[in-house]
Amino acid sequence: xxxxxxxxxxxxxxxxxxxxxxxxxxxxxxxxxxxxxxxxxxxxxxxxxxxxxxxxxxxxxxxxxxxxxxxxxxxxxxxxxxxxxxxxxxxxxxxxxxxxxxxxxxxxxxxxxxxxxxxxxxxxxxxxxxxxxxxxxxxxxxxxxxxxxxxxxxxxxxxxxxxxxxxx
Amino acid sequence: xxxxxxxxxxxxxxxxxxxxxxxxxxxxxxxxxxxxxxxxxxxxxxxxxxxxxxxxxxxxxxxxxxxxxxxxxxxxxxxxxxxxxxxxxxxxxxxxxxxxxxxxxxxxxxxxxxxxxxxxxxxxxxxxxxxxxxxxxxxxxxxxxxxxxxxxxxxxxxxxxxxxxxxxxxxxxxxxxxxxxxxxxxxxxxxxxxxxxxxxxxxxxxxxxxxxxxxxxxxxxxxxxxxxxxxxxxxxxxxxxxxxxxxxxxxxxxxxxxxxxxxxxxxxxxxxxx
Amino acid sequence: xxxxxxxxxxxxxxxxxxxxxxxxxxxxxxxxxxxxxxxxxxxxxxxxxxxxxxxxxxxxxxxxxxxxxxxxxxxxxxxxxxxxxxxxxxxxxxxxxxxxxxxxxxxxxxxxxxxxxxxxxxxxxxxxxxxxxxxxxxxxxxxxxxxxxxxxxxxxxxxxxxxxxxxxxxxxxxxxxxxxxxxxxxxxxxxxxxxxxxxxxxxxxxxxxxxxxxxxxxxxxxxxxxxxxxxxxxxxxxxxxxxxxxxxxxxxxxxxxxxx
Ligand SMILES: Nc1ncnc2c1ncn2[C@@H]1O[C@H](COP(=O)(O)OP(=O)(O)OP(=O)(O)O)[C@@H](O)[C@H]1O
Ligand SMILES: [Mg+2]
Numbered sequence: 211x212x213x214x215x216x217x218x219x220x221x222x223x224x225x226x227x228x229x230x231x232x233x234x235x236x237x238x239x240x241x242x243x244x245x246x247x248x249x250x251x252x253x254x255x256x257x258x259x260x261x262x263x264x265x266x267x268x269x270x271x272x273x274x275x276x277x278x279x280x281x282x283x284x285x286x287x288x289x290x291x292x293x294x295x296x297x298x299x300x301x302x303x304x305x306x307x308x309x310x311x312x313x314x315x316x317x318x319x320x321x322x323x324x325x326x327x328x329x330x331x332x333x334x335x336x337x338x339x340x341x342x343x344x345x346x347x348x349x350x351x352x353x354x355x356x357x358x359x360x361x362x363x364x365x366x367x368x369x370x371x372x373x374x375x376x377x378x
Numbered sequence: 379x380x381x382x383x384x385x386x387x388x389x390x391x392x393x394x395x396x397x398x399x400x401x402x403x404x405x406x407x408x409x410x411x412x413x414x415x416x417x418x419x420x421x422x423x424x425x426x427x428x429x430x431x432x433x434x435x436x437x438x439x440x441x442x443x444x445x446x447x448x449x450x451x452x453x454x455x456x457x458x459x460x461x462x463x464x465x466x467x468x469x470x471x472x473x474x475x476x477x478x479x480x481x482x483x484x485x486x487x488x489x490x491x492x493x494x495x496x497x498x499x500x501x502x503x504x505x506x507x508x509x510x511x512x513x514x515x516x517x518x519x520x521x522x523x524x525x526x527x528x529x530x531x532x533x534x535x536x537x538x539x540x541x542x543x544x545x546x547x548x549x550x551x552x553x554x555x556x557x558x559x560x561x562x563x564x565x566x567x568x569x570x571x572x573x574x575x576x577x578x579x580x581x582x583x584x585x586x587x588x589x590x591x592x593x594x595x596x597x598x599x600x601x602x603x604x605x606x607x608x609x610x611x612x613x614x615x616x617x618x619x620x621x622x623x624x625x626x627x628x629x630x631x632x633x634x635x636x637x638x639x640x641x642x643x644x645x646x647x648x649x650x651x652x
Numbered sequence: 653x654x655x656x657x658x659x660x661x662x663x664x665x666x667x668x669x670x671x672x673x674x675x676x677x678x679x680x681x682x683x684x685x686x687x688x689x690x691x692x693x694x695x696x697x698x699x700x701x702x703x704x705x706x707x708x709x710x711x712x713x714x715x716x717x718x719x720x721x722x723x724x725x726x727x728x729x730x731x732x733x734x735x736x737x738x739x740x741x742x743x744x745x746x747x748x749x750x751x752x753x754x755x756x757x758x759x760x761x762x763x764x765x766x767x768x769x770x771x772x773x774x775x776x777x778x779x780x781x782x783x784x785x786x787x788x789x790x791x792x793x794x795x796x797x798x799x800x801x802x803x804x805x806x807x808x809x810x811x812x813x814x815x816x817x818x819x820x821x822x823x824x825x826x827x828x829x830x831x832x833x834x835x836x837x838x839x840x841x842x843x844x845x846x847x848x849x850x851x852x853x854x855x856x857x858x859x860x861x862x863x864x865x866x867x868x869x870x871x872x873x874x875x876x877x878x879x880x881x882x883x884x885x886x887x888x889x890x891x892x893x894x895x896x897x898x899x900x901x902x903x904x905x906x907x908x909x910x911x912x
Contacts, residue, residue, distance in 0.1 A: 217700050217703050218699050219694075219695070220703050220707050221700070221702045221703045221706070221707065222699075223697040223707070224702065224703065224706050224707035224710065224808075224811070225702070225706075225807075225811065227710075227811070228706075228808075228810070228811020228812065228813065228814055228815060228888060229811065231809075231811070231814040231817070231818040232811070232814040233822075235750065235814060235817060235818060235853055236853050237852075238844075239746055239821065239840075239843055239844060239847055240844060240847040240849045240852065240853055241842075241844060241845060241847060241848055241849065242844075242849050243844040244685060266845075267845060268841065268845060273837075275696045275841070312839050312846075320743075320842060320845045320846055323846070334767060369800065435788060437784060437787060437788070457792075461790040461792070462790070464787070464788055464789070464790040468789070469785075469788040471781050471784070471785055471788075473780065473781055475780060475781035475782055475784065475785035476782075476785075477782050477785070477786075478776075478777075478780070479783065487791075488789060488791075489789045489791075492789065492790070493790065494790050537789075600674045
C-alpha cells in the first residue's frame with residue numbers, strides 16, 4: 211500500500227504546484243494584479259486626447275499606485291474624453307486642485323494617469339472633477355514639434371517639457 | 379477424421395477456417411473439448427495450437443466456422459459479452475506475459491482487483507494460497523524482471539487460476555520447468571481439474587507429461603484434427619500421424635519443412651531437373 | 653478491438669500510408685475518448701501516470717524554463733535598449749513566455765521526456781503480450797493502459813507549461829533586475845498593466861492543453877501500434893518525437909494565427 215500512497219501524494223503535490231503556478235501568473239503578473247481590492251471612490255477628469263490610455267491603467271501619485279482608470283468615454287458636448295478614475299478610499303486626502311497628466315512609462319511603455327498634488331485644503335471626493343489636465347504626449351506631435359521647431363500644431367492645453375516623460 | 383460428438387462439450391469447434399499471411403492455418407478444423415476433463419492439444423510446431431487458443435478466447439476471429447464456448451458462439455460476441463466470458467476463463471500465455479509494472483503479488487492479485495471487490499485480507503489470503511500452490515509464496519514481493527523463466531511461468535499459472543475459472547487454457551506450461559516444478563505443476567493441473575472440476579485445455583509437446591494428466595488428446599496437423607483419443611490409444615500409434623508424431627520421425631504425413639518453394643531451385647540449381 | 657489496431661502492412665505510396673496513419677490515429681482517439689468512462693474506474697492508474705509524465709518531468713522543465721527566461725532577458729534587454737525601452741523588459745518576457753515559449757518548449761521537452769517513455773512502454777507491453785494478457789483477464793487495454801496515459805499527458809502538459817513560464821519569469825527577473833539593473837517596480841508594473849489574463853495567460857494555457865492532446869495522442873498511438881519487435885518499438889519511439897514536434901509547431905502557428 212505504501213508505494214501507492216506516495217504516488218498519489220506526489221501526484222497531488224504536482225497538480226497543486228501546477229495550479230499554484232497558474233494562479234500566481236494569473237493574479238500577480240497580469241492586469242488582475244491591478245484590480246484594487248478595497249473600496250474606491252470615483253473622480254472624473256476630462257482630456258483633449260487620451261492617446262492609448264486603456265481601462266484599468268494605473269493612477270499614480272508620485273509614482274505610487276493609488277487607483278486605476280475605471281472608464282473612458284467621449285463627452286458629446288465638449289468632444290473631450292471623459293475619464294473616470296477609481297481611487298482607493300484610503301487615499302482620501304488628495305487636494306482637489308491636483309493636476310492630472312497622461313504619461314508613458316518609458317518610451318515604449320504603457321500609459322497611466324499621474325496626479326500631481328496641488329495645495330488646496332479641500333480634497334477629492336466621490337464625484338469630484340479634476341480641472342487641470344494634460345493630454346497624452348503623442349509621439350508624432352513630439353517629432354513634429356522637434357522638426358518644426360516648437361510650434362505645437364493642434365494642442366490647446368499647455369504641453370509640458372518632454373522631460374515629463376521620465377515617470378514610471 | 380470424423381468426430382463423434384461428445385455428449386457434454388464445453389468447447390465446440392466446427393469447420394474452423396483461418397488464413398494468416400496467406401496460409402491456411404485452419405482448414406475446416408472440428409473438435410470438441412469435453413466438460414470437466416483435461417484435454418491435451420498436440421501437434422507439430424507452427425500448426426496453430428496457440429492460434430486455436432486465441433480463437434477460443436476471442437483474441438482472434440476465424441474467417442469461417444463456429445466456435446462455441448459454454449453455448450456462446452465466440453466470434454459473434456460483442457465486447458461486453460466477450461469480457462464476461464473471459465472472466466470465467468484462465469489463460470496461461472506461452473511467454474508468461476506478466477505485467478512488468480507490478481510485483482508478483484500484484485500480478486496474481488490483478489484479476490481479483492479488477493473484477494471483484496474483496497476486502498484486502500481476503501484478497502491477500504487468496505493470492506498467497508495460489509502462490510503457495512506454485513511454490514512461490516516467498517517471491518511475492520519480487521518484480522517480474524527478477525524472476526527466472528520457469529518462475530515467471532509459475533506466477534503466470536497462479537494468475538490464471540486465481541479466479542477458479544470454469545475453463546483454463548495452458549499454452550505450454552511445462553517449458554522451462556525443472557523436474558520438481560514440473561511435477562508440482564502436473565499435480566496442480568490434476569488437482570484443479572479433479573477437485574474443482576475445472577475444464578482444462580493443455581497445449582504441450584511433452585507426451586510423457588501429457589499422458590499423466592490428460593483424459594483426451596487431440597492431435598492437429600495441416601489445419602485439421604488428424605487423431606484423437608486417450609493418451610494410451612494414441613501411444614499405440616495406430617495411424618501414420620501418431621506414429622510419426624510420437625515416434626518423432628522426420629518423414630511422414632506431417633512435413634517437417636514450413637511450406638517453401640523447390641529446395642534445389644532456392645539453392646540456385648535451377649533447370650537441373652530438366 | 654486491439655486486433656484491428658495492430659500495425660498494418662504497408663499499402664502503397666507514402667502519401668496513402670501517411671493518410672491511413674492519420675485516419676487510424678483519429679479512430680484511436682475516438683476509441684480512447686469512448687473509453688474515458690471506463691477509465692475513470694482506474695483513477696489510481698491515472699494518478700500514477702500523472703506522476704510519471706508530469707512530476708517526473710518537473711526537473712527538466714524547471715531547469716529549461718529558468719535558462720530560457722535568463723537568455724530571453726539578456727537578448728531582449730539588448731534589443732530593447734536600442735530603443736530605450738528596457739522598462740518593457742518584464743512585459744516582453746512575460747508575453748513571450750505565456751503566449752509562445754512556455755507552451756511550445758514545454759511540449760517539445762514533454763515529447764522527448766514523457767512521450768518517448770509512453771511509446772516505448774506501451775510498445776514493449778504489446779511485444780511481451782502484456783496487452784493480450786489484459787484482454788484475457790477481461791481488462792480493456794485501451795481503458796486501462798492507453799486512456800490513462802493520454803489523460804495524464806493532457807492534464808500534465810498545461811501545468812508543466814505554467815511552471816515553465818513561472819521559472820522563466822524568475823530567470824528573467826534574475827538577469828534583468830538583479831544583474832542588468834532594470835528597476836524592479838518598473839519590471840513588474842509594466843508587466844501587470846500589459847499582460848491580460850484571458851488574452852495571454854488563458855490562451856497560452858489552451859495552447860498547452862492542445863499540445864498535451866496531440867503529443868500524448870501521438871505517443872500512445874505510436875506505442876499501441878508499434879510492431880512487436882525491438883526494431884519496431886525503436887522506430888515508433890523516434891516517430892513519436894519527430895511527429896509530435898512537427899505537429900506541435902504547425903499547430904502552434906495555426907492557433908496563433910486564428911485564436912490569439
Ligand atoms: N499474427 C500472425 N500473423 C501471421 N501469421 C501468424 C500469426 N500468428 C501465427 N501465425 C502463423 O500461424 C501459424 C500457427 O502459429 P501458432 O503460434 O499458433 O503455432 P503453434 O502451434 O502454437 O506452434 P508452437 O508449438 O511452436 O508454439 C504459424 O505458421 C505462424 O506462422
Ligand atoms: Mg504456440
